[in-house]
Amino acid sequence: MNKHVKYIRKQARKHTEWFSNCLPMIASENIISPAAREMMLSDFQDKYAEGPVGDRYYEGNKYVDNVERRVKKLARDIFGVDYADVRPLSGTNANQAVLMALGGPNKKITAPDVSDGAHISSARFGSVGFRGMEPKTYPFDVDEMNLDLEGTKKLIRDVEPDIALFGRSVFLFPPPLDELKDVFEEVGCKVWYDGAHVLGLIAAGKFQNPLEEGVDVMTGSTHKTLPGPQKGVVLSNPEDEEMEEKLSAGAFPGVLSNHHLHSVAALGVALAEQRKFGEKYAEQIVSNAKALGQALYERNIEVLCVDKGFTQSHTLAVDVEEHGGGETLAEKLEEANIIANKNLMPWDDVESAGEPSGLRFGVQALTRLGMKENEMDEVAELIKKVVVDDAKPSKVKEDVKTLREDFDKIHYCFDEGEKANKHWQIL
Numbered sequence: 001m002n003k004h005v006k007y008i009r010k011q012a013r014k015h016t017e018w019f020s021n022c023l024p025m026i027a028s029e030n031i032i033s034p035a036a037r038e039m040m041l042s043d044f045q046d047k048y049a050e051g052p053v054g055d056r057y058y059e060g061n062k063y064v065d066n067v068e069r070r071v072k073k074l075a076r077d078i079f080g081v082d083y084a085d086v087r088p089l090s091g092t093n094a095n096q097a098v099l100m101a102l103g104g105p106n107k108k109i110t111a112p113d114v115s116d117g118a119h120i121s122s123a124r125f126g127s128v129g130f131r132g133m134e135p136k137t138y139p140f141d142v143d144e145m146n147l148d149l150e151g152t153k154k155l156i157r158d159v160e161p162d163i164a165l166f167g168r169s170v171f172l173f174p175p176p177l178d179e180l181k182d183v184f185e186e187v188g189c190k191v192w193y194d195g196a197h198v199l200g201l202i203a204a205g206k207f208q209n210p211l212e213e214g215v216d217v218m219t220g221s222t223h224k225t226l227p228g229p230q231k232g233v234v235l236s237n238p239e240d241e242e243m244e245e246k247l248s249a250g251a252f253p254g255v256l257s258n259h260h261l262h263s264v265a266a267l268g269v270a271l272a273e274q275r276k277f278g279e280k281y282a283e284q285i286v287s288n289a290k291a292l293g294q295a296l297y298e299r300n301i302e303v304l305c306v307d308k309g310f311t312q313s314h315t316l317a318v319d320v321e322e323h324g325g326g327e328t329l330a331e332k333l334e335e336a337n338i339i340a341n342k343n344l345m346p347w348d349d350v351e352s353a354g355e356p357s358g359l360r361f362g363v364q365a366l367t368r369l370g371m372k373e374n375e376m377d378e379v380a381e382l383i384k385k386v387v388v389d390d391a392k393p394s395k396v397k398e399d400v401k402t403l404r405e406d407f408d409k410i411h412y413c414f415d416e417g418e419k420a421n422k423h424w425q426i427l
Contacts, residue, residue: 020408021401022337023379027197027315027362028169030227031369033413036269040229045262051252064261071268078203078275079218081211081235083244086267087251087259088232091196091221092121094251096131097234098219101243101250102190105132107162110155112147113137116346117170117317119194128165136161142346145172145305145317152176153183160187166210167194170343170360172304172311174208181214193218198313199233200225200364203274204282207313211237217247225285225314225364226278227412228270229263273413281412284372285314288363291373292316295380301387304345314364319345321357323387329359335393336386337400338379369407378403 024031032040049064050057053072056065068086075084088094103109109128112118116137121127128135136159139151147166156164164184166175177191184191193210199220201207210218217236222228234251238244252259274281293303293310302319303310310316320329326342333340343360363371366379382399385391409417 018337019339021397021404022339023382023400023404024365025338025340025361025363025379027341027360027364028221028224029362030223030225030365031410032223032227032229032266032270033273033410034415034418035413036228036266036273039265039269040262042262042265044265045260047261048258049261050257052248064264067261067265067268071264071271074268074271074275075233075235078271078278079211079235080209081237083234083236083238083247085234085248085251086231086264087256088219088234089256089260089263090230091194091219091232092119092127093255094219094221094232094234095119095121095194096127096255097250098192098217098247099127099131099133099250100254101246102163102192102217103128103131103133107133108159109133109135109163109165110159110161111135111137111165112168113140115344115348116140117145117168117172117344119167119169119196122165122194135165140346143305144308145170145346147175149176149179153180156180156183156187156189161189163192164189165192165194166215167196169197170317171197171313171315172317173308174312177208177210177213177215184214190217191215194220196221196232197224197315200227200274200278201282201285201313204278206279206282206286211235216243222267222270224362225282226270226274227281227364227368228274229266231260231263231267233267269414276414277412281367285364285367286312287373288367288371288376289314289316291376292361292363292380295377296383299380299384299388301380301384314362314367316361316363317343317345318359318361319357320359320387321345326356326358327354329387332386332393333359333383336382336396338383338386338396366407368411370409370411371407375403375407 049061053065072084111122139148141148193215198207222231289311297303304317330342343358344356345358348356
């Protein structure tokens with residue numbers, strides 16, 4: 001075998017083995033089911049399908065068309081919308097498609113600030129800026145970990161944006177969309193919601209439903225609380241045919257060509273699983289997040305928003321400045337096989353992104369592996385050993401491995417009980 005191929009296969013196998021002994025707690029990741037992973041290995045990965053279903057620029061797409069029609073219907077049904085585009089390659093790519101459709105250099109946009117948990121694509125140095133737009137950021141209430149309602153109303157009235165963008169990457173609580181409806185109507189702006197992190201919770205009815213609260217278009221990635229492949233969606237009830245055409249053209253030919261057909265098929269499997277198992281899965285995610293927040297708090301770890309129950313989503317935000325800061329502790333946790341990420345807190349400057357005050361924890365992957373509230377207490381104790389007790393990560397790693405021995409299978413899917421790394425055995 002070629003030495004480069006051997007090396008790459010070896011690294012992939014090592015990664016799989018490592019993560020089978022880890023606590024995966026990155027809030028923006030999840031684990032797809034074996035049935036969805038099978039689609040990622042299918043012949044669809046080698047093919048092109050430029051253009052809309054039934055009117056492709058290439059031949060050889062009759063089965064591709066059948067799949068994409070079904071996946072779009074699943075998305076429309078699950079989210080209760082008239083329009084669903086499953087072509088975007090990621091959440092950011094979906095955001096780019098909306099910006100291509102509705103934004104532009106002469107357009108004004110309001111958005112959350114990156115320090116307040118916004119995704120980088122909404123920043124001047126991200127996709128919004130790439131489209132020639134300068135975002136005006138909402139005032140933020142740190143105690144509530146949410147938008148300052150009156151300040152946000154004032155900003156929107158003052159700016160009179162063409163687009164008002166909501167949604168964050170540290171997404172603990174729903175933004176107050178209902179209370180802002182009158183302002184949206186007064187200004188006449190399009191309202192866009194980046195629901196990447198909470199897409200599975202929205203689909204299950206366990207978070208706010210933005211499209212019922214004044215939102216015109218919702219984007220999201222499909223691999224966070226919705227446990228599908230790395231892909232993106234655009235969802236909307238377009239006000240007219242012109243808006244629908246703009247959204248479609250924003251995706252193709254706007255920001256993508258071929259749209260990775262194997263991941264469309266995998267997304268279809270994930271959506272079918274969401275329809276059957278999503279409600280129970282989402283309930284357990286939120287319950288686990290709250291339980292982990294309480295368990296960490298009881299161990300003298302400063303989880304934000306204790307008075308609000310810590311979170312209404314899958315995510316916890318933790319201030320660890322007094323214990324060494326986010327970067328140092330994320331690295332120590334990784335040495336202990338606890339995989340989380342450093343994260344800006346609202347009081348941090350964007351320039352301090354490399355050394356922020358906080359950590360972000362997500363429980364959606366642990367929940368997917370079958371963990372429940374009791375295990376969250378064990379997880380909190382392991383985190384505490386690293387963060388508070390300054391225990392040797394190598395010692396904690398062994399305890400993490402022991403905990404994972406009983407949690408190596410996928411739940412809330414059609415392959416219930418199958419091992420997460422089933423298809424990697426060939427390596």
